[in-house]
Amino acid sequence: MHPFTYTKPRTAQDAIRAIAAGDAGTRFIAGGTTLYDLMKLDVEAPRQILDVSTLPGIATIDTANPRELVFGAGAKMVAAATHAGLRADYPALVEALDKAASQQLRNMASLGGNLLQRTRCNYFRGGAAYACNKRSPGSGCAALNGLDRGHAVLGGSDSCIAVYPGDWAVALAAFDAVVDVQGTAGPRTIPLAQLHREPGSTPETETSLARDELILRIRVPKTPLGRASTYHKIRDRESYAFALASAAVALRMDGTRVREARIALGGLATRPWRASVAEQGLVGQVLNAATARAAGEAALRGARAGHHNGFRIELGIRTVADALLIAQERV
Amino acid sequence: MHDTIHHAAATDPAKQLQPTRRGIMIGAVAAPIIIGAAGEASGQAPGALGADAVAVRISVNGTQHDLLLDPRTSLLDLLRERLDLTGAKKGCDHGQCGACTVHLDGARVASCLTMAVQAVGRRVGTIEGVSAATGALHPMQQAFIDHDALQCGYCTPGQIMAAIACVQEGHATSPEQIREYMSGNICRCGAYVGIVAAIADAAPKMQAG
């Protein structure tokens, strides 16, 4: 691991000032479960680390506000997963956190850092021995003709097919969440759907955040769809694994007919993937096994298989279908 | 590596006079191997103090330690290499196995992915601190023995620290819950049946105690 200096800014303002004064080697750290992990692999090599894990005022979770749920970026995953009332009213949000990582990691990781977790692509994590455009722009992509079983079937490019591995951002995408950030240019609000970028020809640029922007909080508009929601996650083992395919689904019904549906996919795409066409197709339909399956097919339309990941297209279709039927039971 | 040992010793006069078997082994045998292994990555022995060292006070099992710390040091390496608390084990060093589980302000964490500097001002609890002052085993330790919840024992300190937290969190109310909330701890010997039984057995005893 390369040497670095470690400092702990006292306020958000101090943190933003310090990062603006630095360069690309100056980085925030919260729980460290992504950044410190990648530093050990020499995939990340910051020269200056600004610890934002205990900044005052950024760890609050507020669900009492009548219009929105507010999650401070510094709050731990475990704090949101166990927050009173959330499991009953927004089960998809809680399940996305509870089915992620382990209790040890959920005690460490922050909700803001979680959004910015980096891909688990083994060629990316494996370091200099492998070509990787994301880690080393222009070097090529070892996954394109390699072991791509876990790689994306949606949103990939000729430069990179790495999956966005997180669960929480997928559930947030289904609920139209927004992210409040603050940089030297002032505060702004980014729709979660626009936070993560597809790789295109520049896979090293993963988000629309400016280098000096600090995530302050995540806001989720309150909605009656929350109750009939689920985060359905299919893994190689039953717990403590990243998604092979996942679906965040929320429903509002008129009797047996769908009035409104939300569908977002995880584990399959290069970013949290909202399936709007599939959502539209469900409106007015009677929800049953056949229409749920059709929605899954619509969600995966356009998916592209590589060498070893084709099975995850069918898996994705079934994951969406099952998620819809689970959510229906919660109406 | 030698720097590191001397710093640890400097904070504890007793250790200066009584070098441990482990200390001698590190000095005599392990150091060249470790330096060799680290050479390609950083060109520097892990834990060697650079210009970026920070002075910290860290509380482990109720004892305060004043240390000069290279900010690269993980909490796990601090415990094992400088404080001679070798209960927490290094399985993967990447948050994937749970062998390094300790408590931070009472919550279980992976000490391999916790920067030691982030433990400043917080309470670190390790397996060395769970038994009573009388030497009596913690009910969870006893239950692991009673239920043969280990084979090689390498994962066991992490399992027990995770298990104690699992009970305290209220996640040990059924075998299904125990399995789910203990999934962060891998056992290569496959002692899982005994581990689940031990936790189910110890949970009511912990609550009674």
Ligand SMILES: Cc1cc2nc3c(=O)[nH]c(=O)nc-3n(C[C@H](O)[C@H](O)[C@H](O)COP(=O)(O)OP(=O)(O)OC[C@H]3O[C@@H](n4cnc5c(N)ncnc54)[C@H](O)[C@@H]3O)c2cc1C
């Ligand atoms: C073994 C293992 C298994 C895992 N399994 C899962 C899983 O199943 N599902 C899942 O979703 N995740 C999983 N994760 C990923 C984990 O959830 C993330 O690593 C974690 O949420 C990141 O949060 P953090 O606070 O530790 O981030 P850090 O590592 O501290 O930071 C991550 C990034 O965010 C930046 N950052 C942090 N805070 C801010 C802020 N406030 N503003 C701007 N930038 C910021 C940092 O600069 C860094 O680039 C797993 C991780 C491990 C190690």
Ligand code: SF4
């Ligand atoms: S898929 Fe992306 S992250 Fe993985 S090797 Fe290719 S360029 Fe790198």
Ligand code: FES
């Ligand atoms: S050594 Fe920390 S989780 Fe494996």
Ligand code: FES
């Ligand atoms: S007892 Fe050997 S790894 Fe668990």
